[in-house]
Amino acid sequence: MISLKNVAKWYGSFQVLADCSTEVAKGEVVVVCGPSGSGKSTLIKCVNGLEPFQKGEITVDGISVGDPKTNLPKLRSRVGMVFQHFELFPHMTVMQNLTLGQVKVLGRSREEALQKGMKLLERVGLSAHKDKFPAQLSGGQQQRVAIARALSMDPIAMLFDEPTSALDPEMINEVLDVMVELAKEGMTMMVVTHEMGFARKVARRVIFMDAGRIVEDAGKEEFFGTPRSERAQLFLSKILHH
Amino acid sequence: MFAGYDFDVIQRSLPYLFRDGMTFTVTLTLIAMSGGIVFGTLLAMMRLSSFTPLSALSGGYVNLMRSVPLVLVIFWFFFLVPYIGAWAIGANEPIRVGAFWSAAITFTMFEAAYYCEIMRAGIQSIPRGQVWSGYALGLDYWQTMGHIVLPQAFRNMVPVLLTQTIILFQDTSLVYVISATDFLGAASKIANRDYRLVEMYTFVAVVYFIISYALSQVVRRLQDRIAVIR
Numbered sequence: 001m002i003s004l005k006n007v008a009k010w011y012g013s014f015q016v017l018a019d020c021s022t023e024v025a026k027g028e029v030v031v032v033c034g035p036s037g038s039g040k041s042t043l044i045k046c047v048n049g050l051e052p053f054q055k056g057e058i059t060v061d062g063i064s065v066g067d068p069k070t071n072l073p074k075l076r077s078r079v080g081m082v083f084q085h086f087e088l089f090p091h092m093t094v095m096q097n098l099t100l101g102q103v104k105v106l107g108r109s110r111e112e113a114l115q116k117g118m119k120l121l122e123r124v125g126l127s128a129h130k131d132k133f134p135a136q137l138s139g140g141q142q143q144r145v146a147i148a149r150a151l152s153m154d155p156i157a158m159l160f161d162e163p164t165s166a167l168d169p170e171m172i173n174e175v176l177d178v179m180v181e182l183a184k185e186g187m188t189m190m191v192v193t194h195e196m197g198f199a200r201k202v203a204r205r206v207i208f209m210d211a212g213r214i215v216e217d218a219g220k221e222e223f224f225g226t227p228r229s230e231r232a233q234l235f236l237s238k239i240l241h242h
Numbered sequence: 243m244f245a246g247y248d249f250d251v252i253q254r255s256l257p258y259l260f261r262d263g264m265t266f267t268v269t270l271t272l273i274a275m276s277g278g279i280v281f282g283t284l285l286a287m288m289r290l291s292s293f294t295p296l297s298a299l300s301g302g303y304v305n306l307m308r309s310v311p312l313v314l315v316i317f318w319f320f321f322l323v324p325y326i327g328a329w330a331i332g333a334n335e336p337i338r339v340g341a342f343w344s345a346a347i348t349f350t351m352f353e354a355a356y357y358c359e360i361m362r363a364g365i366q367s368i369p370r371g372q373v374w375s376g377y378a379l380g381l382d383y384w385q386t387m388g389h390i391v392l393p394q395a396f397r398n399m400v401p402v403l404l405t406q407t408i409i410l411f412q413d414t415s416l417v418y419v420i421s422a423t424d425f426l427g428a429a430s431k432i433a434n435r436d437y438r439l440v441e442m443y444t445f446v447a448v449v450y451f452i453i454s455y456a457l458s459q460v461v462r463r464l465q466d467r468i469a470v471i472r
Contacts, residue, residue, distance in 0.1 A: 076380045085369070087371040089372070089375075
């Protein structure tokens with residue numbers, strides 16, 4: 001479904017991604033972790049073309065992201081994305097957030113979009129908040145709305161960029177629960193996160209990045225059991241023991 | 243102290259001052275404001291474009307407009323617009339453009355440079371992630387701008403845009419150089435006809451002060467109420 005081949009990216013002369021290759025198969029959940037500044041967020045933003053890359057190739061459902069002839073808006077409309085800081089549109093109500101893309105991009109009628117929006121809000125447990133503005137919701141609620149907004153486009157895959165990093169600890173689980181449920185339904189997911197509990201529960205593979213490189217790309221058991229790279233061992237020992 | 247002054251002249255000329263003069267001033271202000279904000283927003287989008295020729299063109303325009311005195315621009319435009327218009331439509335003779343439309347075009351183009359800088363700051367104040375999330379939904383550049391960035395930028399900048407409009411309202415009095423009859427121009431005509439300079443100019447100053455001050459108070463009230471809550 002998602003395939004990266006030797007992707008490299010520079011900011012000026014500074015190389016942020018080097019020779020990154022991996023695959024995410026249909027229905028697979030892949031967790032990307034690693035220390036800050038290792039390029040995880042940049043990598044996932046390359047997948048739907050929010051960040052340009054200079055070398056290599058990324059394809060989503062067989063369509064090349066880096067090809068200038070690719071209709072990027074169309075491709076992006078088929079890939080859902082959830083951001084660290086939610087990025088709901090603060091000047092629109094929750095329901096308007098959920099219908100904007102459906103109406104403007106997919107060309108759905110208002111009624112159809114409202115119905116779909118309502119169904120998704122029920123699913124994330126927030127239907128009572130449909131007419132509120134994002135600022136009136138807690139962080140966890142905002143992130144659930146953001147997930148619902150991404151799902152409203154009926155995506156073929158979902159990208160999560162540190163979806164729980166900006167949340168208060170007590171709100172992390174309500175977001176993870178939604179994500180776990182989504183994974184169990186067979187959604188193709190690429191998730192940048194430090195939540196190793198989530199990785200253990202639903203990930204099939206874990207990718208570990210350091211300094212712009214994919215250092216480890218292994219099955220979940222292997223990664224948590226006996227990571228091959230020293231860097232991954234060190235990282236795991238630091239984040240798992242408290 | 244006021245012996246020898248005749249403040250009755252004000253009352254006698256009120257209808258002329260307001261029906262002719264103030265109408266001209268207010269209409270000119272409103273046209274230049276609307277036109278200037280629309281054109282200025284386009285300039286701001288150009289200026290923030292990653293396509294260098296576009297941003298250079300807009301930058302050059304804005305810097306030029308902000309570096310020349312307004313009076314000069316009004317004066318030049320008044321003489322140039324008929325020729326530019328004739329050239330544009332291929333007429334042999336300079337077209338007739340009245341003082342009002344000449345001033346309206348001038349102020350729109352001049353103020354656009356200032357509104358551009360305000361809108362540029364407004365657009366830049368919107369977090370990058372907002373643009374990303376618009377794109378991630380599949381919106382294109384114009385949809386992301388129109389539905390997400392500009393509405394927020396505009397609301398954040400309303401106080402500053404209105405403050406600039408108050409300045410514009412005062413600046414419209416500079417149309418005296420092309421002998422247009424705005425509020426000041428009307429007062430000036432009466433003042434010279436009746437030789438009541440002190441009375442008329444004092445009155446004009448008081449009126450400009452009251453309107454501008456009242457508007458600035460409105461802006462202060464708006465400031466707290468209109469911002470987008472994050």
